[in-house]
Every structure is written in structure tokens, then in C-alpha cells.
Amino acid sequence: MSGPGADRGHLLTEQSNAASSDLDSMATADLVALFCREDRRPQEAVQAAAAELTRAIDAVAARLQAGGRLFYIGAGTSGRLGVLDAVECPPTFCSDPDQVQGVLAGGPPALLRSSEGLEDERQAGEEELRGRGLASSDALVGIAAGGTTPFVLGALEHGRSVGALTVALACVPREQAPMPCDIDIRLLTGPELLTGSTRLKAGTATKMALNILSTGVMVRLGKVHGNRMVDVAATNSKLLDRARRIVRDLAGVSGDEAGVALEAAGGSVKLALLMLASGLDRGAATEHLARHGPSLRVALEAASASLPIA
Known part of the structure; x- marks a missing residue:
């Protein structure tokens, strides 16, 4: 049992490294x-x-x-x-x-x-x-x-x-x-x-x-699609730009279209992507994601929808 004053010199992390002796x-x-x-x-x-x-x-x-x-x-x-x-x-x-x-x-x-x-x-x-x-x-x-x-x-x-x-x-x-x-x-x-x-x-x-x-x-937990953080919180300009780029790249739309989709989805990347791929409006997409999520891939499959990129 270790405690205050215990000799820990035998521990690997406390031993001297011969390579750095000088x-x-x-x-x-x-x-x-x-x-x-x-x-x-x-x-x-x-x-x-x-x-x-x-x-x-x-x-x-x-x-x-x-x-x-x-x-x-x-x-x-x-x-x-x-x-x-x-x-x-x-x-x-x-x-x-x-x-x-x-x-x-x-x-x-x-x-x-x-x-x-x-x-x-x-x-x-x-x-x-x-x-x-x-x-x-x-x-x-x-x-x-x-x-x-x-x-x-x-x-x-x-x-x-x-x-x-x-x-x-x-x-x-x-x-x-x-x-x-x-x-x-x-x-x-x-x-x-x-x-x-x-x-x-x-x-x-x-x-x-x-x-x-x-x-x-x-x-x-379904917070990633491919290698993109589709649950990213767009709380500053850097993260908002990242969110737009994720929607743009995965949905195959322009930057302006990605911005519009994000706004329509209340800033949710995952919801914006589901709406673009499925044609569902925000209310229906929200309900669908609640039922079939949190994985966007599973939700897309349940809606017989897909994204151009992974």
C-alpha cells in the first residue's frame, strides 16, 4: 500500500534513464x-x-x-x-x-x-x-x-x-x-x-x-460519419466554417447551399445532412433522427437515402 512518504524508487517511471545521464x-x-x-x-x-x-x-x-x-x-x-x-x-x-x-x-x-x-x-x-x-x-x-x-x-x-x-x-x-x-x-x-x-x-x-x-x-455513439464530426457544435466562426465545409463536402453542395441547409436545420450538421439527402423538412427529419439515430448512417438507410460522400 502506497501513501505519503512511500518509497516509489522501484517504479519504472521513477528510474533513471541511462541515455540521458549527461x-x-x-x-x-x-x-x-x-x-x-x-x-x-x-x-x-x-x-x-x-x-x-x-x-x-x-x-x-x-x-x-x-x-x-x-x-x-x-x-x-x-x-x-x-x-x-x-x-x-x-x-x-x-x-x-x-x-x-x-x-x-x-x-x-x-x-x-x-x-x-x-x-x-x-x-x-x-x-x-x-x-x-x-x-x-x-x-x-x-x-x-x-x-x-x-x-x-x-x-x-x-x-x-x-x-x-x-x-x-x-x-x-x-x-x-x-x-x-x-x-x-x-x-x-x-x-x-x-x-x-x-x-x-x-x-x-x-x-x-x-x-x-x-x-x-x-x-x-454515432457522433461521427465517415471521418467527419457531424455533431460538431458551431459555437464560433471557426467551428461554423467547419460545419459548413462538412455539409458541403458530404452532401456535394455549394458552400452557400450548405449555409442555407445549416440555417434551416437550426445549426445541426447531422440534421442538415439528413434533410438534404432525404428531402424531409426539419420537423420530420428531427423525428426520424430521434427514432433511427443517433448514427447518421443508420438514419439515412432507414430513410432510403444516401450522401454522395461516405
Whole structure:
């Protein structure tokens, strides 16, 4: 059992990297070249965890399809990466902000100012999730590079006790730091070039894994058609332009026609595409999508309609 003052020197993430033993005396070009070589490791680590990531995507998607929520929980860099992934979901996939939530030890202030001492409070992780009403219908991803963070371990234990789906994400072997979970994702990136600084390779691998997890889940939830984010929320000029281009490209219409279709659909890319392909008006298309969605492909097939592009 780890806790404040525990010796974590045996952990893979805390070991010294022989390749950078003279980091402070390296020429800058050599330092950059070394980082470039080492930064291939995160990709390899994520690839090695492909089976566990696949299981996690399908299991989390099943919870969300049934109305559950996804929580990321962590401290320090790990927690900040979870928050980053969570807050990107609403603008990218038009998801409800409550559907994917990031829980960081220390709360919002810890995003801007380090408060790593809070990670040692095992009970705090459970309390955060109790306050958010974590239930058996939900999914919880505990992120801890070294796998020993008490804040995260307490949260995962609570998740298991209420019957939530629990996923652990760490960068050390299971035998070095067991974590209570249903799905155990290990991203073995090796010792950092700056010893113990897991914002480096471990952080990169964690971000990559979270990118795959959240995107895969949202694909399974029908928020993507082909490789286009058809549930994108057009909340600023950049996203509005993207929405127009998606409608233009997939429906094979002009930019002006795409803009008109979006306006007629109340800004919904998915609805605009269904209306253009099927000839249904907004009310009928909305009802059809509610009955046959959320997948646009399935809704189009049910309407005996298709788009020129995928």
C-alpha cells in the first residue's frame, strides 16, 4: 500500500534513464535528437495496449449509450490531461458537458497552480465522486502515471464498490503498482529523460490513449460519419466554417447551399445532412433522427437515402 512518504524508487517511471545521464552537458542539438528518439516510445506503448483500449472503448460506450457518464480522475499532470480530454468533448462532439467529466485533485485552481500534495488524500478521490453521484451506470477512468496515487486509488475503490465500470491507466507494469479496476491499461514508456518527470513520455502516451478512448467512444455513439464530426457544435466562426465545409463536402453542395441547409436545420450538421439527402423538412427529419439515430448512417438507410460522400 502506497501513501505519503512511500518509497516509489522501484517504479519504472521513477528510474533513471541511462541515455540521458549527461543531459546537462549535452549540446542542444544532441539533446533535441535524444528527445526525438525517446518520443517514439509513447507510440509503441500505446500500440502495445491496443487490446485493453479496445475493451475500454466498447465498455465505456455501452455505459454512455445507456445514459451513464464517463469520469476521468487524476492528480497533477495525469489529472490535467483527463480534464483536457473531457472539456474537448462538447465542442467536438456536441456532447452534454455532464456526460464526460474530468476530476482533478485540488479542483479548478490546480489547473493553473501545482497542488500535487493533494494527491496523497485517498479519501478525497472518493468524496469527489460521491459529490458527483457516481453510480453503477457510470464509467470511471483513474489516471496515475506511477499507478500509486492515493487520490486515484481511493476513487477506483469507490467506483468498484458502487458497481461503476472502472478503468486504470498507468505507465508502470501491473506488478509494480496494482490498481483496483475492471480494465487495466498500462502504457510502458520507460524511464524519463528527466528522471521522474512524467509530464514527458508518460504524459504524451497518456494523452494519446485518452485521444483514442474518447474519440472511439464518440464514434460508437454515432457522433461521427465517415471521418467527419457531424455533431460538431458551431459555437464560433471557426467551428461554423467547419460545419459548413462538412455539409458541403458530404452532401456535394455549394458552400452557400450548405449555409442555407445549416440555417434551416437550426445549426445541426447531422440534421442538415439528413434533410438534404432525404428531402424531409426539419420537423420530420428531427423525428426520424430521434427514432433511427443517433448514427447518421443508420438514419439515412432507414430513410432510403444516401450522401454522395461516405
